[in-house]
Amino acid sequence: MSEKDTENWAWKRIFWLLILLTLGTLGLLLYGLPVVRQLEVFMPMGTCPLARMPLSDNFTGLLRPWARPEVLTCTSWGAPIIWDGIFDPAVAQQQARQKNLTIGLTVFAVGRYLEKYLARFLETAEQHFMVGLRVVYYVFTERPSAVPRVALGQGRQLRVERVDRERRWQDVSMERMRRLHVALSGRLGREANFVFCMDVDQHFSGAFGPEALAESVAQLHAWHYHWPQRLLPFERDARSAAALPFDQGDFYYHAAVFGGSVAALRRLTAHCAQAIRQDRARGVEARWHDESHLNKFFWLQKPAKVLSPEFCWSSEIGMRAEIHRPRLLWATKEYALVRY
Ligand code: UDP
Ligand code: MN
Numbered sequence: 001m002s003e004k005d006t007e008n009w010a011w012k013r014i015f016w017l018l019i020l021l022t023l024g025t026l027g028l029l030l031y032g033l034p035v036v037r038q039l040e041v042f043m044p045m046g047t048c049p050l051a052r053m054p055l056s057d058n059f060t061g062l063l064r065p066w067a068r069p070e071v072l073t074c075t076s077w078g079a080p081i082i083w084d085g086i087f088d089p090a091v092a093q094q095q096a097r098q099k100n101l102t103i104g105l106t107v108f109a110v111g112r113y114l115e116k117y118l119a120r121f122l123e124t125a126e127q128h129f130m131v132g133l134r135v136v137y138y139v140f141t142e143r144p145s146a147v148p149r150v151a152l153g154q155g156r157q158l159r160v161e162r163v164d165r166e167r168r169w170q171d172v173s174m175e176r177m178r179r180l181h182v183a184l185s186g187r188l189g190r191e192a193n194f195v196f197c198m199d200v201d202q203h204f205s206g207a208f209g210p211e212a213l214a215e216s217v218a219q220l221h222a223w224h225y226h227w228p229q230r231l232l233p234f235e236r237d238a239r240s241a242a243a244l245p246f247d248q249g250d251f252y253y254h255a256a257v258f259g260g261s262v263a264a265l266r267r268l269t270a271h272c273a274q275a276i277r278q279d280r281a282r283g284v285e286a287r288w289h290d291e292s293h294l295n296k297f298f299w300l301q302k303p304a305k306v307l308s309p310e311f312c313w314s315s316e317i318g319m320r321a322e323i324h325r326p327r328l329l330w331a332t333k334e335y336a337l338v339r340y
Contacts, residue, residue: 034318040226041320045072048081055080057305059213061091071322075250075306081220083308084324087211093132096210102134103213104192106180109141109200110165110172112338117200117331119148124204126153128327133210136191140179159187169339173255174276174290181269189262196259198328201338202312206327214305216260216268218298222309222317222330224252234299235292239284241275242292244299253298255291257312257328260304271297 048065055063055074060082065073068083075081105125109118122137129135137158139147142165152158163179166172180197188195194213224232232252235242260268272293279285286292313326 034316037317038320041322043226043228045226048072048074049076057214059092059095060087060211061095063087068322071308075302077302079302079304079306081306081308082211082311084310089207089209089211092209092211092213096130096133096213099193100134101193101210101213102136102191103130103210104136104138104188104195105129106138106140106183106188106195106197107200108163108172108176108179109139109147110163111142111169113200114141114143114146116334116338117202119150120203121198121200122148122150122158126150126156128204128206129208130210131207136188138183138188140176140183170285170289177269177272177276177290177293181266181273184262184266184269189266192262194259194261195265196257197265199256201331201333202256202328203331204327205329206325208311208327212259212305212307212311214260214303216264216298216301216303217258217305217307218251218253218294218303219257219307219312220309221252221254222312222314225309227252233287234295235286235288237284237287239282240286240292241278242286242296244296248299249295250299250302251306253291253295253303253306254312255288255294256330257307258294267301268294268297271300 055065055078057063057080060080063080064086065080067085071083073081073083073086080086107118107121118139125137134155135157137156138161139158140161140163141147142163144160144162147160150158161183163175166175176197183189184195196212196217229249230247232249234244234249234252236246237243258268259265272290275293275296276290310323310326312328312330313323314330316330316332
């Protein structure tokens with residue numbers, strides 16, 4: 001081989017190595033990360049100290065926390081974490097009907113979120129949300145006339161409330177707390193006994209029934225329920241009202257679903273709206289906006305019931321043996337399309 005050939009050969013080798021490296025990195029990013037994510041299930045969630053005793057609350061009858069030994073079924077403060085199999089849906093249904101409850105379901109659909117998500121959210125809620133109970137939907141939007149007409153079952157109503165369109169999506173999201181507080185202090189608060197507040201970019205895929213009711217209800221975040229406390233994405237910057245001390249925090253809750261009695265939700269929304277105002281005045285914004293403030297509130301005032309990630313699952317994670325029947329599925333995030 002001449003010197004020229006050797007040099008050529010060396011360059012070719014570098015060239016192919018670079019191609020392989022690029023493809024490898026791309027492959028890892030595209031396919032490797034979900035695999036890494038699946039390893040999470042081997043991180044223990046902890047065990048419920050009460051698992052040998054039946055838990056109960058006013059809504060779910062007797063719970064069987066031992067029925068799901070592979071997951072955490074209660075919190076350290078004694079609240080049940082509702083997983084498929086630990087409750088009897090028929091008992092929950094009967095108790096809710098006896099109490100003659102009206103359940104509110106609030107959802108915001110501002111800007112492009114309305115066309116993209118609202119119809120499917122409402123249609124699937126008709127099939128799965130608190131079926132057999134009285135339900136009143138509250139849709140908050142800046143364009144009431146664009147709200148799709150969805151055929152409603154008996155005992156189910158839909159009301160539309162007009163809101164202003166904020167300029168930034170972060171502000172639309174955060175403004176929900178103040179607006180919900182106003183609604184809970186008005187007609188919604190008079191009409192409903194219990195209320196769930198949800199994101200619109202998801203749809204129901206299984207029964208979301210009265211087993212989810214309690215004085216205050218928080219949703220475990222599908223991405224974070226196996227993570228150790230120190231890695232959870234709480235706001236840690238002490239300048240924000242949402243800040244939690246570095247070594248503190250229970251679970252990371254998802255703001256796409258929270259609920260409770262009207263009185264409890266009035267306290268929750270008042271706290272969050274006030275904290276958001278305070279941050280704005282100081283020129284800071286919490287890492288995950290209203291969700292950070294919600295997490296601070298539930299850290300100060302522990303929820304009476306926690307919903308397992310089965311209640312609000314992300315198909316992007318893929319299926320897991322411990323997720324029996326997802327009740328809500330996130331829509332794929334199409335931020336480029338809906339955020340402006
Ligand atoms: N939202 C809206 N219009 C917007 C931004 C937000 O209607 O421009 C509402 C909508 O209900 C949405 C929720 O606020 O589901 C939270 O925003 P998003 O779902 O984008 O936040 P993420 O779930 O990605 O944290
Ligand atoms: Mn969302």
